[in-house]
Amino acid sequence: MIHLQITIKIETMDEQQKSQRHPSVERRLGQNGIVQPLLTDLYQITMAYAYWKSDKAEDQAVFDLFFRRNPFQGEFTIFAGLEECVKFLEKFSYSQSDIEYLKSTLPSTIEDEFYDFLSTLSAKDITLYAIEEGSVVFPRVPLLRVEGPLIVAQLLETTFLNLVNYASLMATNAARYRIAAGELKLLEFGLRRAQGPDGGLSASKYSYIGGFDGTSNVLAGKLFNIPVRGTHGHAYITSFTGFSDLHTKILQPKNGGEPQDLLELASNWRNELVPMFKVVSSEEINNGELAAFVSFAIAFPDQFTALIDTYDVQRSGLPNFCAVALAMHELGYQPLGIRIDSGDLAYLSIVSRDCFIKLGNKYNIPWFKELTIMASNDINEETILSLNEQGHKIDCFGIGTHLVTCQKQPALGCVYKLVELNGQARMKLSQEVNKVTIPGKKQAYRLYGESGHALIDLLQKSDEDPPQTCRKVLCRHPFEESKRAFVIPSKVEKLYKAYWKDGKICETLPNMQEIRDRVKASMKTLRSDIKRNLNPTPYKVAVSDRLYSFLHELWLENAPIGELS
Numbered sequence: 001m002i003h004l005q006i007t008i009k010i011e012t013m014d015e016q017q018k019s020q021r022h023p024s025v026e027r028r029l030g031q032n033g034i035v036q037p038l039l040t041d042l043y044q045i046t047m048a049y050a051y052w053k054s055d056k057a058e059d060q061a062v063f064d065l066f067f068r069r070n071p072f073q074g075e076f077t078i079f080a081g082l083e084e085c086v087k088f089l090e091k092f093s094y095s096q097s098d099i100e101y102l103k104s105t106l107p108s109t110i111e112d113e114f115y116d117f118l119s120t121l122s123a124k125d126i127t128l129y130a131i132e133e134g135s136v137v138f139p140r141v142p143l144l145r146v147e148g149p150l151i152v153a154q155l156l157e158t159t160f161l162n163l164v165n166y167a168s169l170m171a172t173n174a175a176r177y178r179i180a181a182g183e184l185k186l187l188e189f190g191l192r193r194a195q196g197p198d199g200g201l202s203a204s205k206y207s208y209i210g211g212f213d214g215t216s217n218v219l220a221g222k223l224f225n226i227p228v229r230g231t232h233g234h235a236y237i238t239s240f241t242g243f244s245d246l247h248t249k250i251l252q253p254k255n256g257g258e259p260q261d262l263l264e265l266a267s268n269w270r271n272e273l274v275p276m277f278k279v280v281s282s283e284e285i286n287n288g289e290l291a292a293f294v295s296f297a298i299a300f301p302d303q304f305t306a307l308i309d310t311y312d313v314q315r316s317g318l319p320n321f322c323a324v325a326l327a328m329h330e331l332g333y334q335p336l337g338i339r340i341d342s343g344d345l346a347y348l349s350i351v352s353r354d355c356f357i358k359l360g361n362k363y364n365i366p367w368f369k370e371l372t373i374m375a376s377n378d379i380n381e382e383t384i385l386s387l388n389e390q391g392h393k394i395d396c397f398g399i400g401t402h403l404v405t406c407q408k409q410p411a412l413g414c415v416y417k418l419v420e421l422n423g424q425a426r427m428k429l430s431q432e433v434n435k436v437t438i439p440g441k442k443q444a445y446r447l448y449g450e451s452g453h454a455l456i457d458l459l460q461k462s463d464e465d466p467p468q469t470c471r472k473v474l475c476r477h478p479f480e481e482s483k484r485a486f487v488i489p490s491k492v493e494k495l496y497k498a499y500w501k502d503g504k505i506c507e508t509l510p511n512m513q514e515i516r517d518r519v520k521a522s523m524k525t526l527r528s529d530i531k532r533n534l535n536p537t538p539y540k541v542a543v544s545d546r547l548y549s550f551l552h553e554l555w556l557e558n559a560p561i562g563e564l565s
């Protein structure tokens, strides 16, 4: 049922994308159809009623959306999902059928006037401040600050958290794989293992933002304009058992001329190559696999990539691929490379590269030496780091399960807390110091050092003067009195911009490519010890002296004094 709904909504969205008439077409690109006001927890709506009943409809609230700990035992996070939050505000309203559903579901004691109130509700009185999407962010610094009527701001909580948590987790995961892989190509292959259809689409979108180069997910390619890439599966290879399964063997040379029997050419090459491989005779090599390669090469003469691990990489896949690749070369074509999906990926990539170099030299075919070697098979961040340590010749990783399910940490813990109501700061206390919220409306600044690296994020009360370049600023740990430092910033970046105000988007929303570039640029501002995989250095987040005093005074005011007896 849900799947059907998603399909219909996405198609509707696609029609909007194509339309040239609507001025907001560009902004709507990629809008997820299931994001709507009822995509929330019931308690938001019951709270809304209770707020309304107790005359709090006009109260002015400030909520902060933030997380307390970086994911994946890391010390950084990439903020993503903002565009979806802004688009959600743009279309926030309860439809007649939403209201009817709520009437049939909520207790019958709820007054009808509340439903009238809900049906007129919109986000026009909300102001949304946010850090730029794609920025590197840190614990306790709010990613979003939501200001406006308490009821509406409250009703946004679950949806905003849903939109930010997975998007940011996924983008962060992808950025970590990017660090591990350096300049090598990264393809996302996770749709089959993703958390349902919407999880799959989000995974493709945010892994691209985080630094992947492409996806196998065709719908994501269409909706988000992500490059789609792919090879073939083992089923294609095993669907051929021998030469007799091959009905088309003929391929016309690239530059014209008589069509040639590709199977015959490849078989001749295979006979010639046998002494170079770990095989006794060409009879030992799998003929079904050769037939499959020949047929795939005929189907895609300019994009031929072969999956070579179905039977045995060294005794079958590699010799068969080289035979077809050399036959293709004879006809003027240039295959792309191979994919290895099992076994020791470091070793097999080295064996394959050695073989390509040998053949490239022997037959004087320079591109042969640079054929792409793609590796897949349950790869995660640690596998890549380990492969790097061992040495390998892989050019491209195809990564599915571990990437899209964020197996190392399946959720980011963003929370949404009320920090001010009607101009008065609010504070949620906790036994755990780490969970105490920093009260009041705040501004956030990033202070940079001379080298261009980010030094510290500083939270201030919103009415404080901003820190200035080349002026000493006292930065305090929010909870540990003795931890303080003077910082003389070379550059000060104000982190919040207003994205939504007076019922309108008031900041140009960057496209996916721009967000992706932002991730890259933002990651560059982080010192490498903060980004390393093992025991990274924590990045500092501080409060101003005034905010420190304010926070601790309010804490003392609110914390009950216990009595020992």
Ligand SMILES: Nc1ncnc2c1ncn2[C@@H]1O[C@H](COP(=O)(O)OP(=O)(O)OP(=O)(O)O)[C@@H](O)[C@H]1O
Pocket: 341, 342, 343, 344, 345, 346, 347, 376, 377, 378, 379, 380, 383, 386, 387, 390
């Ligand atoms: N050189 C390597 N260093 C570290 N990890 C590796 C290396 N080569 C492969 N791996 C990883 O080791 C795991 C091997 O998986 P597994 O034990 O299922 O073997 P397999 O090669 O898939 O076997 P099968 O042929 O039965 O499919 C994969 O997660 C893969 O990414």
Ligand SMILES: O=P(O)(O)OC[C@H]1O[C@H](OP(=O)(O)OP(=O)(O)O)[C@H](O)[C@@H]1O
Pocket: 189, 190, 192, 193, 234, 341, 376, 377, 378, 379, 398, 399, 400, 401, 402
């Ligand atoms: O391993 P992942 O990181 O999830 O990457 C994608 C995997 O999906 C495909 O095969 P699938 O796992 O469906 O079958 P196989 O392992 O039996 O080939 C592909 O061959 C990869 O192995």
Ligand SMILES: O=C(O)c1cccnc1
Pocket: 189, 190, 216, 229, 230, 231, 232, 233, 339, 376, 398, 400
């Ligand atoms: O194109 C591929 O090689 C691919 C796509 C999805 C999953 N595994 C592999």
Ligand SMILES: [Mg+2]
Pocket: 377, 378
């Ligand atoms: Mg697999």
